[in-house]
Amino acid sequence: MNPLFNDDFQEFPLKRALAQVMSKREAGAKVIGAYCSYAPVEVVWAMGGVPAVLCAFSNAPIAKAEETLPVNLCPLIKSSFGFIELKTCPFFELTDAVVGETTCDGKKKMFELIQEHRPLYVMDLPQCPTNEGAVAYWRHSINGFKKFLEETFATTISDAAIEESIRECNRKNRLVEGIFAFGACKPAVITWQEMYAVATYAMSAQGSDAITQLEGIIATLTTRQEQKQFTSPEGAKRVLITGCPVGGDVLKVLRLVDEEGAAIVGLDSCTGLKPYANVTEEGSGDPLLAIAKRYLKIPCACMTPNTGRFEVLKQQVESLKPDLVIDLVLQSCHTYNVEAVKVESYVREDLGTNYLKVVTDFSQQDLGQLKTRIAAALEMN
Amino acid sequence: MLITIISIVIIDFINLTLLSRPANNSSPHKPTDHFPFGSAGVPIKLAGIDIGSRSIEFVILDSETTEIIDRFQAETSIDLSKQLGLIRERYDWGHLVSTGYGRQLAQKVLGGDVITEIKAYTTSAHHFHPTIDTVIDLGGQDTKALSINRSSGQLHKFEMNDKCSAGTGKFFEMMAGSLGLSLDELVAEALRGSKSVEINSTCTVFAESEVISLLTSGVALADIARAIHEALLTKLVSLLSRVIRSDSGEILFVGGGAKNRAMVQLLAEALNRQVIVPPHPDFYGAYGAAIHAIKSV
Ligand code: SF4
Ligand code: SF4
Numbered sequence: 001m002n003p004l005f006n007d008d009f010q011e012f013p014l015k016r017a018l019a020q021v022m023s024k025r026e027a028g029a030k031v032i033g034a035y036c037s038y039a040p041v042e043v044v045w046a047m048g049g050v051p052a053v054l055c056a057f058s059n060a061p062i063a064k065a066e067e068t069l070p071v072n073l074c075p076l077i078k079s080s081f082g083f084i085e086l087k088t089c090p091f092f093e094l095t096d097a098v099v100g101e102t103t104c105d106g107k108k109k110m111f112e113l114i115q116e117h118r119p120l121y122v123m124d125l126p127q128c129p130t131n132e133g134a135v136a137y138w139r140h141s142i143n144g145f146k147k148f149l150e151e152t153f154a155t156t157i158s159d160a161a162i163e164e165s166i167r168e169c170n171r172k173n174r175l176v177e178g179i180f181a182f183g184a185c186k187p188a189v190i191t192w193q194e195m196y197a198v199a200t201y202a203m204s205a206q207g208s209d210a211i212t213q214l215e216g217i218i219a220t221l222t223t224r225q226e227q228k229q230f231t232s233p234e235g236a237k238r239v240l241i242t243g244c245p246v247g248g249d250v251l252k253v254l255r256l257v258d259e260e261g262a263a264i265v266g267l268d269s270c271t272g273l274k275p276y277a278n279v280t281e282e283g284s285g286d287p288l289l290a291i292a293k294r295y296l297k298i299p300c301a302c303m304t305p306n307t308g309r310f311e312v313l314k315q316q317v318e319s320l321k322p323d324l325v326i327d328l329v330l331q332s333c334h335t336y337n338v339e340a341v342k343v344e345s346y347v348r349e350d351l352g353t354n355y356l357k358v359v360t361d362f363s364q365q366d367l368g369q370l371k372t373r374i375a376a377a378l379e380m381n
Numbered sequence: 382m383l384i385t386i387i388s389i390v391i392i393d394f395i396n397l398t399l400l401s402r403p404a405n406n407s408s409p410h411k412p413t414d415h416f417p418f419g420s421a422g423v424p425i426k427l428a429g430i431d432i433g434s435r436s437i438e439f440v441i442l443d444s445e446t447t448e449i450i451d452r453f454q455a456e457t458s459i460d461l462s463k464q465l466g467l468i469r470e471r472y473d474w475g476h477l478v479s480t481g482y483g484r485q486l487a488q489k490v491l492g493g494d495v496i497t498e499i500k501a502y503t504t505s506a507h508h509f510h511p512t513i514d515t516v517i518d519l520g521g522q523d524t525k526a527l528s529i530n531r532s533s534g535q536l537h538k539f540e541m542n543d544k545c546s547a548g549t550g551k552f553f554e555m556m557a558g559s560l561g562l563s564l565d566e567l568v569a570e571a572l573r574g575s576k577s578v579e580i581n582s583t584c585t586v587f588a589e590s591e592v593i594s595l596l597t598s599g600v601a602l603a604d605i606a607r608a609i610h611e612a613l614l615t616k617l618v619s620l621l622s623r624v625i626r627s628d629s630g631e632i633l634f635v636g637g638g639a640k641n642r643a644m645v646q647l648l649a650e651a652l653n654r655q656v657i658v659p660p661h662p663d664f665y666g667a668y669g670a671a672i673h674a675i676k677s678v
Contacts, residue, residue, distance in 0.1 A: 368482055369541065372498060372499065372541075373499075373541060375497045376497040376500060376536075376539060377539075379496065379497060379500045380535070380536050
């Protein structure tokens with residue numbers, strides 16, 4: 001079976017992303033660090049910059065972070081902050097500026113603590129996306145971010161350049177969606193490790209190279225499908241992962257699913273399909289408004305109401321046909337944890353699919369219990 | 382205040398320390414099914430082993446009658462492989478299923494299949510109590526609440542405590558220790574005590590300091606013992622309330638914690654439901670494993 005990427009980073013998607021960011025930086029691109037799927041990367045690309053994801057999933061810097069931050073805070077925030085304190089996050093070290101959004105409380109207050117390190121812009125994100133004026137206000141925030149970039153880097157970002165990057169992002173995002181759609185194959189032809197690698201790659205890739213790479217991946221997957229090269233045994237239980245972003249040490253949960261012989265067929269979170277879903281309108285005459293509309297459709301639990309989450313779950317469950325939906329909640333992430341109440345009843349009652357909520361952090365101490373929970377949920381039905 | 386009439390069945394406490402104490406105990410209930418014979422028409426010995434982080438339970442059933450032919454309970458040894466090796470030398474069986482945290486290692490040493498404790502409890506609960514749909518298991522290191530479909534016996538939903546020892550049997554041991562009591566003495570005190578004070582934490586570290594400050598302020602030992610039970614009760618009730626249905630009737634209480642009479646009584650009062658404690662409640666994991674072994678016969 002051919003791998004999806006033909007490079008030296010087979011098992012190391014983050015190293016691949018780092019190499020992408022470094023080569024663009026060497027070619028003169030400004031690196032804009034981002035903490036969230038709401039960062040409007042079209043504006044960054046339009047400036048000739050490159051976005052780099054700063055969300056960290058390693059347990060290692062958490063002890064350092066806890067010297068400053070409260071212990072009962074989301075591990076993603078602690079890990080990201082700890083890396084900055086230790087100056088050991090290679091992505092952060094490469095950034096020229098950082099953009100944040102007012103999503104959850106922990107993150108937005110953490111931004112205040114890192115602002116002396118880099119030029120930082122915090123975008124005010126409306127949290128009731130369907131209320132009147134929300135889109136206009138978000139457009140206003142995006143325009144503020146554009147002006148921040150123009151001032152910080154003494155440049156101008158034209159509407160035409162933004163239009164062009166909207167087109168390129170749309171094209172790229174459709175290909176990423178196309179790759180994730182292979183999750184519907186039964187038995188599976190794509191692993192979660194590969195989906196995760198694609199999602200990580202596409203964040204810092206753009207232009208013809210990216211298109212060629214992603215089209216190549218689709219060709220590889222098509223071959224696997226035609227030649228019946230399966231990545232999981234026939235009859236393996238199928239799992240959809242939803243909830244908080246995952247990566248690094250919290251991939252332990254996904255590995256436990258592998259250990260039980262089940263196949264993960266979908267990653268619905270921000271380190272999966274979520275940042276690539278939805279289309280930005282092209283040629284609208286107001287590219288910032290088009291961007292604002294598309295981004296406000298991101299179904300994040302920070303939003304209320306977050307109806308999009310349920311629409312996406314319905315589509316994913318219908319196309320991927322999972323036996324189990326695992327809602328992965330990071331400890332102290334109140335938005336996803338509380339939303340899980342509705343997600344559970346929707347998945348069980350409306351979609352008729354088994355559901356398991358897992359609350360965890362980046363440590364390894366709950367492995368035994370997680371294994372029992374996941375195995376027990378997979379033993380059902 | 383509603384006063385519920387509670388029927389509590391607690392029979393037969395078992396010695397916790399022996400590795401092998403063959404006993405011809407009979408099955409706790411009349412079998413509800415007829416079990417298959419081996420291929421030659423001879424009943425097969427079905428073994429179930431439940432390896433928890435604190436204790437091991439082992440049973441051998443007769444596949445025909447589901448009578449318990451043999452059983453023992455022992456503390457989980459640090460050298461688990463060796464302990465399992467001894468079991469392999471001393472017992473023989475037609476088929477074995479392992480469950481509990483040590484199930485993977487048990488499979489390596491003893492062979493057979495593995496199932497999770499959750500499946501094991503579901504299997505034994507439905508087998509012996511087909512009319513009950515809600516089960517709580519209070520173990521040494523974790524606590525589980527199960528909702529079972531009464532007609533199919535399938536698990537409908539389960540909940541487990543968070544990762545630390547808060548909300549588990551271990552909590553009682555630690556608290557008894559800080560009061561200088563044995564576990565039995567703590568339970569006896571709690572049954573005498575009244576609800577005069579609260580302990581807010583089930584984190585053993587915080588609860589210990591609460592207990593000590595109550596002691597030094599002169600609160601009666603019995604009331605403190607009661608408060609310790611109430612603290613854990615809150616956890617059990619919150620787990621159960623996530624699985625219980627409006628038409629659920631009796632609650633089956635299993636696991637080592639079900640031997641705690643004070644806990645059983647408080648749980649029944651809090652839920653306003655009958656709480657059934659079967660004989661040998663701590664063997665339900667092993668029973669479930671052994672009954673599951675029938676599928677492999
Ligand atoms: S989950 Fe929400 S806050 Fe977190 S990265 Fe995704 S969109 Fe941003
Ligand atoms: S996982 Fe939750 S708490 Fe953590 S950064 Fe994302 S939204 Fe905030």
